[in-house]
Amino acid sequence: MTLGDLLARAGLAGGDARAVTGFAIDHRKVAPGTVFGAFQGASVNGEDFIAAAVAAGAIAVVARPEAVVEGALHIADPSPRRAFATLAAGFFAPYPATLVAVTGTNGKTSCVEMTRQIWRMAGERAASIGTLGVTTPDGSVSTGLTTPDIVTFLANMAGLAREGVTHVAYEASSHGLDQFRNEGLTLSAAAFTNFSRDHLDYHGSMESYFAAKMRLFKEVAATGTPAVIHDAGDGSEWTAKAIATAAARGLEVLTVGEGGSFLKLIAREPGQLGQVLQIEHEGAVRKLNLPLIGAYQAANALVSAGLALATGVPASSVFDALTRLQPVRGRLERAALNQAGAPAYVDYAHTPDALEAAIAALRPHVASQGRLIVVFGAGGDRDAGKRPQMGEVAARAADVAIVTDDNPRSEDPATIRAAIMAGAGENTREVAGRREAIAAAIAEAGSNDIVLIAGKGHEQGQIFGAGETMRIEAFDDVEVARECAGGQC
Ligand SMILES: CC(=O)N[C@H]1[C@@H](OP(=O)(O)OP(=O)(O)OC[C@H]2O[C@@H](n3ccc(=O)[nH]c3=O)[C@H](O)[C@@H]2O)O[C@H](CO)[C@@H](O)[C@@H]1O[C@H](C)C(=O)N[C@@H](C)C(=O)N[C@H](CCC(=O)O)C(=O)O
Numbered sequence: 001m002t003l004g005d006l007l008a009r010a011g012l013a014g015g016d017a018r019a020v021t022g023f024a025i026d027h028r029k030v031a032p033g034t035v036f037g038a039f040q041g042a043s044v045n046g047e048d049f050i051a052a053a054v055a056a057g058a059i060a061v062v063a064r065p066e067a068v069v070e071g072a073l074h075i076a077d078p079s080p081r082r083a084f085a086t087l088a089a090g091f092f093a094p095y096p097a098t099l100v101a102v103t104g105t106n107g108k109t110s111c112v113e114m115t116r117q118i119w120r121m122a123g124e125r126a127a128s129i130g131t132l133g134v135t136t137p138d139g140s141v142s143t144g145l146t147t148p149d150i151v152t153f154l155a156n157m158a159g160l161a162r163e164g165v166t167h168v169a170y171e172a173s174s175h176g177l178d179q180f181r182n183e184g185l186t187l188s189a190a191a192f193t194n195f196s197r198d199h200l201d202y203h204g205s206m207e208s209y210f211a212a213k214m215r216l217f218k219e220v221a222a223t224g225t226p227a228v229i230h231d232a233g234d235g236s237e238w239t240a241k242a243i244a245t246a247a248a249r250g251l252e253v254l255t256v257g258e259g260g261s262f263l264k265l266i267a268r269e270p271g272q273l274g275q276v277l278q279i280e281h282e283g284a285v286r287k288l289n290l291p292l293i294g295a296y297q298a299a300n301a302l303v304s305a306g307l308a309l310a311t312g313v314p315a316s317s318v319f320d321a322l323t324r325l326q327p328v329r330g331r332l333e334r335a336a337l338n339q340a341g342a343p344a345y346v347d348y349a350h351t352p353d354a355l356e357a358a359i360a361a362l363r364p365h366v367a368s369q370g371r372l373i374v375v376f377g378a379g380g381d382r383d384a385g386k387r388p389q390m391g392e393v394a395a396r397a398a399d400v401a402i403v404t405d406d407n408p409r410s411e412d413p414a415t416i417r418a419a420i421m422a423g424a425g426e427n428t429r430e431v432a433g434r435r436e437a438i439a440a441a442i443a444e445a446g447s448n449d450i451v452l453i454a455g456k457g458h459e460q461g462q463i464f465g466a467g468e469t470m471r472i473e474a475f476d477d478v479e480v481a482r483e484c485a486g487g488q489c
Pocket residue numbers: 025026027028037038039040041042043044045046047049144145146147148149150173174175176179202
């Protein structure tokens with residue numbers, strides 16, 4: 001493809017006949033023939049690398065009008081990330097025909113994974129992209145971010161299409177939406193799970209965090225696209241706003257959940273290893289056994305069912321698939337039984353709302369004499385305001401809470417723990433070191449108790465330091481829980 005063709009596709013003038021060989025947002029990845037995107041970032045200004053990118057062979061640079069570009073075509077745009085995404089989307093095409101995106105504070109990974117499973121059970125070649133990496137019919141590869149950078153994202157999508165994948169569900173994180181990391185594709189459906197506190201270090205306020213999420217409905221999805229929205233029937237103002245935003249954009253609003261009308265959750269009865277759901281769809285009530293516990297997993301299953309229905313999977317296949325869903329890695333994963341017979345669950349709850357949902361999911365499984373013991377921390381270099389709120393949730397909803405470390409990054413772990421303790425209660429104590437904390441919880445759990453190890457889910461390492469001094473120590477909550485339960489901690 002020539003630079004001229006590319007520009008013409010994006011509706012821009014210019015008849016440059018040089019061949020475009022690739023796209024890069026990092027000057028260190030520029031090769032001759034590359035289009036370079038120079039963006040102002042959180043830590044450095046990409047415009048400072050324009051000269052180096054041109055020296056490395058960039059033939060065009062997408063940058064703000066005020067940026068200085070010499071020796072290559074300056075594609076000037078006040079929103080360079082958006083302009084770059086549009087051009088790159090034209091370059092990497094074609095993509096899988098059926099693409100859906102999921103946003104929301106919690107549940108994105110679960111929903112893209114469940115949607116992938118439902119499609120696969122319906123006979124489609126399906127994949128998902130998100131926190132767990134790129135999961136295809138043949139395996140899984142990590143990208144390190146929930147929503148990869150735009151070049152990785154589009155290249156992955158195009159690669160999946162070449163492998164014959166026709167259906168992809170991807171997570172649209174608020175950072176990703178804000179930075180135009182997933183643009184330029186035609187969505188078959190979009191979904192919104194829920195909205196609560198997280199990432200205010202980046203977005204500043206709940207309103208701007210929500211606005212970033214709403215870019216999915218307002219800008220990424222085209223008019224007429226189905227929008228599956230979870231409505232817990234709890235009168236949430238954010239759910240109402242999401243519905244109003246989708247409707248105002250002319251999307252086809254499909255609500256699911258207790259307050260939903262497309263898929264209405266009529267009843268939910270927790271069982272030992274799953275739950276029985278009664279779901280109303282098109283006037284008929286279906287009763288089915290979902291082999292996953294917790295209201296939150298039922299909510300995610302309904303969003304996923306909504307996405308599958310919206311993308312043409314017959315209702316009978318969708319409801320049958322729900323009864324055969326496999327657990328999502330690190331989400332209420334039953335990791336071990338201690339010597340007294342108490343189970344330890346690993347969950348990725350790392351926000352106040354998620355912690356509350358994970359504890360609520362396990363509560364029906366705690367014997368009347370028993371206690372729910374939760375171990376958790378909060379990530380360093382992330383929204384500090386959520387720390388006391390997580391302390392408050394654990395103190396209120398759990399019987400015993402142990403505050404420990406979760407990816408301290410550049411911060412002092414003791415300071416993070418103290419911030420959580422500031423919101424905590426008398427049932428809460430601090431144990432430095434995640435292994436020590438898990439060991440303490442598992443040693444303490446009696447036969448009627450349940451241990452919840454929250455915050456890291458599928459993660460395989462504990463992150464210390466940042467930048468040059470960053471190191472990742474191997475750490476897997478599931479493995480550590482098993483070791484401790486086996487008396488090898
Ligand atoms: C705050 C944030 O989102 N940062 C991400 C963002 O960085 P940025 O645009 O601010 O980049 P920057 O480092 O300031 O650099 C600016 C520009 O100069 C370029 N550059 C930089 C250095 C250089 O030598 N040459 C060069 O060309 C960079 O490629 C970039 O385009 O874009 C980078 C490239 O895509 C990401 O790697 C980086 O993720 C950082 C590592 C990160 O930790 N992100 C987390 C917070 C994140 O994005 N999380 C979300 C949400 C998770 C959730 O849902 O809970 C996710 O989607 O994973």
